Amino acid sequence: xxxxxxxxxxxxxxxxxFPKKRSAMxxxxxxxxxxxxxxxxxxxxxxxxxxxxxxxxxxxxVTFYPMYRQKPIGKVHVKVCRTLSCALVGAYKVCExxxxxxxxxxxxxxxxxxxxxxxxxxxxxxxxGPVVQVDDKMYELIKxxxxxxxxxxxxxxxxxxxxxxxxxxxxxPGFKG
Amino acid sequence: MIQKLPVQERRIxxxxxxxxxxxxxxxCYLKNGxxxxxxKAYQAQPEDLRQEVLNSGLKGRGGAGFPTGMKWKxxxxxxxxxxxxxxxxxxxxxxxxxxxxxxxxxxxxxIEGMMISAFANNCAQAFIYIRxxxxxxxxxxxxxxEEARAKNFLGDDVLGSGYSCEITVCRxxxxxxxxxETGLIESLEGKRGYxxxxxxxxxxxxxxxxxxxxxxxxxxxxxxxxxxxxxxxEFAKIGVxxxxxxxxxxxxxxxxxxxYYEIEAGACTxxxxxxxxxxxxxxxxxxxxxxxxGSSTKVLKWGEKFKVKHPNDGxxxxxGVEDIPLDAIxxxxxxTFLGTGGSIVMDDSTDMLEALANLNAxxxxxxCGQCTPCREGSLWLEKLSGRMTSGKARPEDVPLLKDIAxxxxxxxxxxxxxxxxxxxxxxxxxxxxxxxxxxxxxxxxQRYNPAGYPLI
Ligand SMILES: Cc1cc2nc3c(=O)[nH]c(=O)nc-3n(C[C@H](O)[C@H](O)[C@H](O)COP(=O)(O)O)c2cc1C
Ligand code: SF4
Ligand code: FES
Numbered sequence: 001x002x003x004x005x006x007x008x009x010x011x012x013x014x015x016x017x018f019p020k021k022r023s024a025m026x027x028x029x030x031x032x033x034x035x036x037x038x039x040x041x042x043x044x045x046x047x048x049x050x051x052x053x054x055x056x057x058x059x060x061x062v063t064f065y066p067m068y069r070q071k072p073i074g075k076v077h078v079k080v081c082r083t084l085s086c087a088l089v090g091a092y093k094v095c096e097x098x099x100x101x102x103x104x105x106x107x108x109x110x111x112x113x114x115x116x117x118x119x120x121x122x123x124x125x126x127x128x129g130p131v132v133q134v135d136d137k138m139y140e141l142i143k144x145x146x147x148x149x150x151x152x153x154x155x156x157x158x159x160x161x162x163x164x165x166x167x168x169x170x171x172x173p174g175f176k177g
Numbered sequence: 178m179i180q181k182l183p184v185q186e187r188r189i190x191x192x193x194x195x196x197x198x199x200x201x202x203x204x205c206y207l208k209n210g211x212x213x214x215x216x217k218a219y220q221a222q223p224e225d226l227r228q229e230v231l232n233s234g235l236k237g238r239g240g241a242g243f244p245t246g247m248k249w250k251x252x253x254x255x256x257x258x259x260x261x262x263x264x265x266x267x268x269x270x271x272x273x274x275x276x277x278x279x280x281x282x283x284x285x286x287x288i289e290g291m292m293i294s295a296f297a298n299n300c301a302q303a304f305i306y307i308r309x310x311x312x313x314x315x316x317x318x319x320x321x322x323e324e325a326r327a328k329n330f331l332g333d334d335v336l337g338s339g340y341s342c343e344i345t346v347c348r349x350x351x352x353x354x355x356x357x358e359t360g361l362i363e364s365l366e367g368k369r370g371y372x373x374x375x376x377x378x379x380x381x382x383x384x385x386x387x388x389x390x391x392x393x394x395x396x397x398x399x400x401x402x403x404x405x406x407x408x409x410x411e412f413a414k415i416g417v418x419x420x421x422x423x424x425x426x427x428x429x430x431x432x433x434x435x436x437y438y439e440i441e442a443g444a445c446t447x448x449x450x451x452x453x454x455x456x457x458x459x460x461x462x463x464x465x466x467x468x469x470x471g472s473s474t475k476v477l478k479w480g481e482k483f484k485v486k487h488p489n490d491g492x493x494x495x496x497g498v499e500d501i502p503l504d505a506i507x508x509x510x511x512x513t514f515l516g517t518g519g520s521i522v523m524d525d526s527t528d529m530l531e532a533l534a535n536l537n538a539x540x541x542x543x544x545c546g547q548c549t550p551c552r553e554g555s556l557w558l559e560k561l562s563g564r565m566t567s568g569k570a571r572p573e574d575v576p577l578l579k580d581i582a583x584x585x586x587x588x589x590x591x592x593x594x595x596x597x598x599x600x601x602x603x604x605x606x607x608x609x610x611x612x613x614x615x616x617x618x619x620x621x622x623q624r625y626n627p628a629g630y631p632l633i
Pocket of ligand 2: 354371372543544545546547548549551552589590591592593594
């Protein structure tokens, strides 16, 4: 499997941080998924060799955790929270509106490959619901009336290159994630 | 004892949250007296620090409310194996969003609290297990750890004390069950987050890598810093007997001003919280139900009366929901729990059956599947309540819901079983009239209560 120098370096550093290699499983799978977009059998085997476990032990992990994907997704990943606090203030309507605007059903990727919408469980920002996580950015207080505006922004993100959507770096004053 | 104090926040761990000009870098933290408590603590003996925490009466803020000093006492120091400290930053209980602010806005407070706790318990290494969705939170923590390392607040020979300890961040990947401490440990070992059977796998004895392990919540570890700063006895004076310190109330749902409020235990009531802090119900609405401390705590209904005899003063009280004082003892007397303090408020536009179906869908999705009562029970509850909201309900489905829930609680490996059962067990008796009314009216498949948003 070909991984970038950068990712390989991060993987080595991550393994060194844990008393046992296998503990680096979740972080490494995140790193590979960030570069490749998803985790295929080749990736599973590569990780198994790296951490000195069997491929099935990697597969068990990949299939247990909702955030790991075995298939590619759209360019922009939209996660709408569906749990009670967000639902009480309109999350179901927001999700419907985004589905309509982005021409993409929940749990699926749009035909043009631009968007994937997931209707996810609570993302721990319940006081500012409804919340929508777009890639690594949180959009808060997205009332159904504001879902159209958010859809426009998401469309712009899909058009723009990756530089344009990169978030500010931590360590810079005022960075709040 | 329940005399009414002027209602105001008492910010201890949230002192700098949302403060104008306060940033999450180490320079800002140091300007505000950061790491001074740690410097003081590293002059003391570890066992003395543990005694302070025991004296403080601090209880865990992750939901179960177990006394922290006691948890630390159970740690096996004689095995000769390394002892590990894990910060539970999974924050996965629906309605809970308190640790997020600490992680994003004041990460060094957490690191200081962890380095004090690690030193106090002779821990060989510490970990922060953070939920996968907090991508930027993990970046902030990693950055803060490097900043702290550069100043020798962690790493080798911390502050010249001869004590060395690393903090390693591990991001989860979206599984609620990894908030349960033994599921978390499995996950941190690079496996599926299957909770372990207790006994024998009590973390204090057989935790991470089968070594003694302490798992504490983010807020708990931040509170430890203040316990050591004030001294255990001083800390114990805050709050009420049996519940010391402050609680962060994270209010969501149908109020004018949802948000987080740090309040001294017992200093005010739910009424004060929801009216004075949160601005009361939305225009033209009335409160109907409250889930007080995260989605798995038992629901309270407006109009209910709680006749209690308070152990702290021996007095008898009759409380409505709004009269319940905000401390673990009083809330416990009303048949529910303070939990994480994540209060979900529902007003009279809410269809309570849809609300229950929403939660059942959550628990069905999050069961790890190891034990049959939880795996099957949670899915049956999800399917049954889901069907009941779609116009295909029978009156006998209402007792059936409760019947299923009754067969889950107490029969499982971990407390997810209770989390599955409690919302149903509490809501069915309290709202069954509404459910039955809905069932008789909704045969057409139309939404029963179109005033509110759909919840399922
Ligand atoms: C299903 C389930 C989910 C849990 N999720 C969390 C969580 O997200 N964060 C947390 O701190 N504790 C969570 N807990 C509680 C932990 O098991 C554990 O009690 C807690 O982290 C201990 O820390 P404390 O003593 O500081 O409260 C959960 C428990 C259960 C049963
Ligand atoms: S109670 Fe549920 S979540 Fe807990 S171990 Fe059993 S199946 Fe898994
Ligand atoms: S319910 Fe949506 S963030 Fe918690």
